[in-house]
Amino acid sequence: MAATRHITVRRAHTNNLADLDLDIPRHRLVVVVGVSGSGKSSLVFDTIAAEAGHQLSETFPPFTRNRLPKWTRPDVEHIAGLTPVIVIDQRRIGGNARSTVGTITDTWTYLRLLYSRTGTPYVGESNCFSFNDPAGMCATCSGLGEVVASAVERFLDLDKSLADGGIVLPGFGHGGYWYSLYADIGTFDARTPLRQWSEAERDALLYGGESAAKLGRKTPKEYEGVVPRFERIYLHTSDNLSERKQDTIRRFTRSQTCPECDGDRLNKAARTAVLLGRTPGEMSRLEVAELLDLVHTIDSAHVAPVVTALTERLEAMVKIGLGYLTLARPTTSLSGGESQRIKTVRHLGSSLTEMTYVVDEPTVGLHPSDVESMVELLEHLCSSGNSVLVVEHDPAVMARADEVIEIGPGAARPVADSCSKGHSTTCAAPTLRPDVPCVDEHCPSVHHGPRPGPSPSPTHDATICSISPCRSPEA
Ligand SMILES: [Zn+2]
Numbered sequence: 001m002a003a004t005r006h007i008t009v010r011r012a013h014t015n016n017l018a019d020l021d022l023d024i025p026r027h028r029l030v031v032v033v034g035v036s037g038s039g040k041s042s043l044v045f046d047t048i049a050a051e052a053g054h055q056l057s058e059t060f061p062p063f064t065r066n067r068l069p070k071w072t073r074p075d076v077e078h079i080a081g082l083t084p085v086i087v088i089d090q091r092r093i094g095g096n097a098r099s100t101v102g103t104i105t106d107t108w109t110y111l112r113l114l115y116s117r118t119g120t121p122y123v124g125e126s127n128c129f130s131f132n133d134p135a136g137m138c139a140t141c142s143g144l145g146e147v148v149a150s151a152v153e154r155f156l157d158l159d160k161s162l163a164d165g166g167i168v169l170p171g172f173g174h175g176g177y178w179y180s181l182y183a184d185i186g187t188f189d190a191r192t193p194l195r196q197w198s199e200a201e202r203d204a205l206l207y208g209g210e211s212a213a214k215l216g217r218k219t220p221k222e223y224e225g226v227v228p229r230f231e232r233i234y235l236h237t238s239d240n241l242s243e244r245k246q247d248t249i250r251r252f253t254r255s256q257t258c259p260e261c262d263g264d265r266l267n268k269a270a271r272t273a274v275l276l277g278r279t280p281g282e283m284s285r286l287e288v289a290e291l292l293d294l295v296h297t298i299d300s301a302h303v304a305p306v307v308t309a310l311t312e313r314l315e316a317m318v319k320i321g322l323g324y325l326t327l328a329r330p331t332t333s334l335s336g337g338e339s340q341r342i343k344t345v346r347h348l349g350s351s352l353t354e355m356t357y358v359v360d361e362p363t364v365g366l367h368p369s370d371v372e373s374m375v376e377l378l379e380h381l382c383s384s385g386n387s388v389l390v391v392e393h394d395p396a397v398m399a400r401a402d403e404v405i406e407i408g409p410g411a412a413r414p415v416a417d418s419c420s421k422g423h424s425t426t427c428a429a430p431t432l433r434p435d436v437p438c439v440d441e442h443c444p445s446v447h448h449g450p451r452p453g454p455s456p457s458p459t460h461d462a463t464i465c466s467i468s469p470c471r472s473p474e475a
Pocket of ligand 1: 138139140141142143145146258260261262263264265266
């Protein structure tokens with residue numbers, strides 16, 4: 001059935017598309033090219049991805065749907081042959097502090113398995129090596145590797161007295177909510193600039209407790225130093241903090257390496273396990289290329305499948321030029337290009353098939369030697385039973401495509417068509433040229449060219465065709 005072999009688009013009007021008709025073959029590596037503004041994004045993202053995303057989200061209950069990305073339904077008369085779409089764009093992964101290169105590529109999951117099965121001493125199941133699982137996380141930093149600490153030196157303005165606003169924190173100034181608990185208790189001189197206080201006095205003010213007791217002056221029984229009070233109200237709270245409180249936290253705290261785990265994120269038992277002479281923390285700080293060499297030395301039949309899966313991922317990362325990353329690297333710190341390549345690697349091991357991967361300019365910013373590897377990854381996705389639709393300008397990628405669709409040029413009413421090899425293709429602009437059945441070899445604007453770029457690989461047989469100027473007379 002033809003409908004299942006193609007994504008069929010009829011009379012698409014999305015954005016600047018003008019009655020675009022198009023059949024895009026599935027299970028192929030298809031590259032969509034066109035000058036800026038030609039409508040390739042309107043076709044690929046705003047029509048195909050948007051409709052697939054919309055229809056898929058409709059299958060979820062409203063509660064879930066509200067948490068899914070929102071898709072604007074495209075302006076298209078008929079669209080068929082869609083499969084679920086996965087967009088791999090250059091948007092940065094972002095995420096939260098718990099997301100690292102290791103977690104997002106699943107490489108850390110495989111390493112956890114290796115630690116649990118072959119690490120010494122035996123610590124427990126693989127979740128005992130997960131910093132996102134209570135069984136494995138460092139209790140002090142909750143597995144974040146960092147703690148938020150009071151930046152105490154910012155709390156006081158030493159040139160001012162308490163009465164003049166010497167405690168800079170909100171609510172502690174003269175007339176503020178907490179002011180009287182410090183200035184009016186008789187323990188401290190509210191009129192003398194803090195710089196002229198003794199160190200012991202300032203410590204008593206800030207920390208209370210023993211520091212206050214040492215002062216030898218009477219302090220109220222419930223006296224609480226400024227620092228413990230601040231930390232209790234702002235840091236050790238489970239309340240949802242208002243934007244204002246969060247701003248206060250940003251101004252008066254700093255994050256620092258967790259003093260307990262020293263940034264390793266794991267609890268003591270997990271931190272002491274050793275695999276190939278390295279602890280999990282040391283392993284996570286190795287560059288991927290170095291880690292790969294190390295993993296190659298594992299020679300143990302009962303973990304062979306895990307080693308194979310891990311090796312595949314690491315090799316893919318090295319191949320597309322990410323060998324310099326470490327698994328500990330937070331995904332929030334990755335650039336757009338790095339994010340996109342990581343996302344691609346992440347999908348390599350997916351067991352899902354019949355997906356449509358939509359990839360936006362995957363070679364932007366890539367070293368020419370890495371472009372080839374990127375194309376191989378895309379081909380791998382394709383040969384695993386998926387369709388891959390790439391918006392790309394790179395001739396090297398076009399040369400490897402099964403099919404190139406050119407949309408263009410950037411006027412308001414672009415039309416496009418794709419030519420499968422050996423098939424005559426109808427130029428699609430029904431409302432513009434209703435009287436002209438425009439078949440490719442008769443249409444002067446259809447260009448069947450040799451593929452651009454490097455010499456064609458014998459395993460690929462792409463045709464490039466462009467019908468761009470085939471437009472309405474008034475255009
Ligand atoms: Zn910690």
